[in-house]
Amino acid sequence: MVFIIFVIFWACVLSLVLSKVKSGRMAKWAKLFRIVTVVFSVSIFTYWFIKKSAVGFIDNSVGLQVINKLPQTLDFYVINVNNPEKNGVLESKHIGKIRPEYYRVEYLKMDQSNEYWIVGYLGKKNLVYFSQHSVPNKNIDQIVEVQNYINQSLKLSEAAKKQVDAYNYENTKLGIWVALDLLLLFLNLVLIVRKNK
Template sequence: MKTGKGAEWAKLFRIVTLVFSISIFTYWFIKKSTIGIIKDSVALQLINKLPQTIDFYVITLDEPTKGAFDTKHIGKIRPEYYRTEYLKMDNSNEYWVVGYLGKKNLVYFSQHSVPNKNIDQIIEVQNYINQSVKLSNRAKKQVEAYNYENTKLGVWVTLDFLLLFLNLVLLLRKKKIN
């Protein structure tokens, strides 16, 4: 469809699709980029006192009876630094802190209960500890599943951005006159 009514409708459809896609991705990017301060949440301050940079994850047990987990990546925390994360603890009163040295080397696992949801939590990681081998294996599987889902999402977002870019370039390019 290079000429006629079909070409005009196709171009209009591409423009509407591009505007809709760009607005959806803008909303998604802003939503993912904002700080996760949640109303009625528990603030967790994690302080790394170990001599190496540790990559920390927090796993919240959403509904302990059903076994649903919510995994968050806190990030790599350097020695003598801290990170604050906000946990939504509506359906839970327990969370796990998992620390990795490198990609696969689990060096820290601790299980914490939240008896009072009005008091913020402060955890100082001072030694390499694994409080429960059974629970740390479950946590390791949760972190692997979380990383796999994030990798899969990253591939899809990259491919979608590539398609958006190609459509935008093809729509805006000037036609050569021979």
């Protein structure tokens, strides 16, 4: 998706430059390029927003239910450990903020993994919960009740903290590029509609 967002960004910038072409044979091609850019961008963002807002059910996945039994709202992340026997790759996912006595359900792709970690934050940087879980049977969904503030492994929780920081950094960077794309898309759309009137 990152590559497509860069393509949309540069296409929208080029479309704004081409909006200055108003006469000659190039004007028709410029207008056609601008219309195609706007339609393509709107289609991609519509698909992406619908996909992001839909329920994250994955085929052949393990359902994970995280229940917050603590008296405070915590922000939870789940980290899937792929190929743990070979110094595996860590994949982060933001479960979300869970209020006391509430739960969230997440679906984990466990094809190349039999272990996941749950990380809980109180605020943005204060890691107050870390637990490590194995999945011996991938046909049974997992239920984790967070009942106290624990850190099962200082070494692993440090790795988890770095992974969550990197995940949040990438999401922030992606959010900035998406905001720029949407702004340029809006400017292009306004220019096309205004010229048509």
